[in-house]
Amino acid sequence: MAEKKFSKNILCIGAGYVGGPTMAVIAAKCPHYKVTIVDINAEKIRQWQTDDLPIYEPGLLDIVKQARGRNLFFSTEIETNITDADIIFVSVNTPTKNFGEGAGKSADLQYWEKTARTILKASKSDKIIVEKSTLPVRTASAMERIVNSNDSGVHFEVVSNPEFLAEGTAIMDLEQPDRVLIGSRETDSGRKARQEIVDIYANWVPRERIITSNIWSSELSKLVANAFLAQRISSINSISALCEKTEADISEVAYAIGMDSRIGSKFLNASVGFGGSCFKKDILNLVYIAESYGLREVAEYWENVIKINEYQENRFVRKMIAAMFNTIAGKRIALFGFAFKADTGDTREAPAITVTRKLVEEHAQVVITDPQALPNAKKDLEDILDRVEFEPDPYKAALGTHALGILTEWDIYRTLDYRRIYDNMIKPAFIFDGRNILDHDKLFEIGFNVYPIGKPAQSHI
Secondary structure (H helix, E strand, O other), X not given: OOOOOOOEEEEEEOOOOOHHHHHHHHHHHOOOEEEEEEOOOHHHHHHHOOOOOOOOOOOHHHHHHHHEOOOEEEEOOHHHHHHHOOEEEEOOOOOEOOOOOOOOOOEOOHHHHHHHHHHHHHOOOOEEEEEOOOOOOOHHHHHHXXXXXXXXXXXXXXXXXXXXXXXXXXXXHHHOOOOEEEEEOOOHHHHHHHHHHHHHHXXXXXXXXXXXXXXXXXXXXXXXXXXXXXXXXXXXXXXXXHHHHHOOOHXXXXXXXXXXXXXXXXXXXXXXOOOOOOHHHHHHHHHHHHHHOOOHHHHHHHHHHHHXXXXXXXXXXXXXXXXXXXXXXXXXXXXEOOOOOOOOOOOOOOHHHHHHHHHHHOOOEEEEEOOOOHHHHHHHOHHHHHHEEEOOOHHHHHOOOOEEEEOOOOHHHHOOOHHHHHHOOOOOOEEEEOOOOOOHHHHHHHOOEEEOOOOOOEOOO
């Protein structure tokens, strides 16, 4: 049987949280395109070809099954697939640099540069390269210098197409995006390349939601969007501390200010802190860029967004210690949730990491439960595994504990039988709701000493 002819060959380098779901949706919506995802991690590629995907995202498996084997393929053959591709999405990891100049703030671009050089080496025809990874402003210029530093006559056009996905809702965000942003050089060849990427998304996204811009605006927009969202979380979290001192209620404050159309209600839920792969990394990147241009006041402003987040995580632990008679040494504490948010197994920068480590430093006996994140939790805490327990069943995790800490807003934690849990805890029993998702009055009636975020505590002591 002859191989099916596709109108375009699309390649994605990187099979992670962004590349995998994005390409799966493109393949599902565009059966006339061949979509291939490659990665150096052979085990990850193997998992993508099973029903046990390497990442958890609601709705992802159904989308993958629609296209897998039809026009969605997975491979470790990176150079061969680069040669065959017309359009290459680059979705490799760009962590915060932990060495040398810019350590702790700037993006580590070594994997990105290796990818650029591999593309150059394997390409025998003109290609469009799409930046999907979150990158510093003007990175496209560096990419252009690398890939166009050849005398083979092969031409590369670099386009920016940042992702605006929220883990837990990534499939919905891809199928019904607020906007798709595509930036290019404002040249004839740049605009032509940009239009090719517009044509991909136009298969299912209304044209008015596809924004085109110059490439530098596109790169910067990704960093700024995450910085603004994180800023809102840190702002409301800073006020939660004030609420606890003044006996105001953070939910009432957030509701009142959220009714102001100039402010809006999203990202005003006070919590133990934000996490995830993007917020901290992108803000640090923004800080480094501002510093590099001599904009120290701008850098300090955004750096404080991260400092408030760290303050909130530390404050949560200090509140636990103070409430439990100023010592938690030897006390058993169950943490409900380890993922940085519900509906994902991702634990990158999760507040639970900091909370767990600080509890262990205080010699508490910590048991962690989470519906999806326990494998990642074990990796995050591999140096203290002898002092932490992992239990998928929240009822078993709570047995014989002095306190519970709610660290992820999983729906399952809203509906647990807390009377049953209370009866099997050591008294006085404490609950620290780091996400404000529980019925605090009901918990207090059961007998718990209840400590929410940004609300007055309810204590029997």
